[in-house]
Amino acid sequence: MKKAISVFSGGLDCTVATCVYDNDYEIHAITFNYGQKAFAQELKASRKICEKMGWTHEVIDLPWLSDISNSSLNTDEDIPEVSENNLDDIDKSSETASNVWVPARNTVFTSIALSYAESIGAEIIIVGWNNEEGLTFPDNSQEFLNEFNELIKVGSPDKIRIEAPAINLNKEELVELGVKVGAPMKLSYSCYKGEDEPCGVCESCVRRNRAFKKVGI
Incomplete structure (x- = not known):
């Protein structure tokens, strides 16, 4: 079976994105520990989802x-x-994005995922980048996706591509996609603060809650 690397935090976005390819690829999920406050909860969610879906998982x-x-x-x-x-409000969202920005995080994560993809012969790297967050996080944008795929064409001997099925979707549409593909969204964890119960007031929680509310879940 074809293989895929998933950059996987256990959050809503990557859970839905990875489930899009579940039937066609053998999924190898990677969770990164970069000292984030939410790591313990992200790890717990990642393990639960990977166990349920039958994906391999590595930290x-x-x-x-x-x-x-x-x-x-x-x-x-x-x-x-x-x-x-x-x-x-793009100004206020940009200010929040600047506050939580981790230096070159998606560039680092995706580069490491590329190394793993080459090493196991994976054809794709799955990411949860989406249009709603791409407005304030440049490493979630369509432009970033396009340029990184061009970089892979130049810098890798293998035919590997990054797949971001939510790149043109907002969070509401992402949740609708999750319903369509049967993603275990209730097992995912998206809170920045890393508390046992999601705080409900960080940007990640508020965007998630709004999306589910709009979909009627």
Whole structure:
């Protein structure tokens, strides 16, 4: 069976994206530990989902990324809280995105995933990048996806491509896709703060909650 590497945090986006390819690929999920506050909960969610779906799962530690990061995701700085009314305010969302930005995170993650893809003969790398977050996170954008795939064409001897099935979707549409492909979304964890119960007030939680509410779940 064809093989795929999934950059997998146990969150909503990557869970749905990976399930899109579940029937056609042998999935090898990778979870990164870069000192994020939510790592314990992300690991728990990732393990539950991978066990349920029959995917292999591996954790990669990146302590150096934590050491150089000034992000509130992996420092003592408080994670910003937002209201649903502010989600579509590009200025406020950009400010929040800057606060939680981890230096070159998706570039690092995807490059490591490419190494794994070459080593096991995987044809695709699955990511949960989506249009809603791509508005404020440049490493979630269509442009970033296109350029990285061009880089792989130049820099890898293998025919590997990044697949981002939600790249043109907002969160509501992503949840609808999750329903369509039978993704175990209720097992996923998206909170930045890493508490046992999702905080409900960080940007990730608020975007997730709004999407499910709009879909009627």
